Amino acid sequence: MSNWVRLIICITIPLAVGGISGFATSTGISTWYPQLNKPSFNPPNYLFAPVWTALYLLMGISLYIITDKGFINKMVLIFAIQLALNFAWSFVFFYYHQPGWAFIEILLLWVSILFMIISFYRVNTWASLIQVPYLLWVSFASVLNFSIWILNR
Numbered sequence: 001m002s003n004w005v006r007l008i009i010c011i012t013i014p015l016a017v018g019g020i021s022g023f024a025t026s027t028g029i030s031t032w033y034p035q036l037n038k039p040s041f042n043p044p045n046y047l048f049a050p051v052w053t054a055l056y057l058l059m060g061i062s063l064y065i066i067t068d069k070g071f072i073n074k075m076v077l078i079f080a081i082q083l084a085l086n087f088a089w090s091f092v093f094f095y096y097h098q099p100g101w102a103f104i105e106i107l108l109l110w111v112s113i114l115f116m117i118i119s120f121y122r123v124n125t126w127a128s129l130i131q132v133p134y135l136l137w138v139s140f141a142s143v144l145n146f147s148i149w150i151l152n153r
Contacts, residue, residue, distance in 0.1 A: 012060070117135060
């Protein structure tokens with residue numbers, strides 16, 4: 001497989017996962033979420049899509065770098081687990097309207113991202129470091145999720 005085709009596939013996977021979860025949970029985003037009490041540091045809604053798009057692009061680039069190094073099985077599994085947890089969070093929060101369970105789930109996501117960063121670092125520093133913004137955003141999202149859960153109990 002050519003490098004360009006593999007790069008496109010690696011970038012398409014996280015973008016598609018994000019797009020599918022966004023589409024599937026859009027009703028909750030547009031109807032349930034606006035009704036919630038939110039903390040003062042809640043970003044405006046228009047900010048989420050471009051941030052997540054950039055993070056999904058970085059995920060895809062990181063996956064491409066790792067698969068180029070020949071560590072496909074273990075590293076792809078680590079990547080897939082964090083991506084599955086990322087996908088699941090949207091459903092728990094926006095579709096099932098369960099911010100408490102979503103908070104537990106996002107903590108698992110955070111741990112899986114950290115594990116991915118550490119694992120990728122052993123193979124390629126750059127593939128690891130470009131995931132740091134993702135960890136930082138999910139750290140912020142965790143605090144936001146927790147705050148929304150507390151404000152709406």
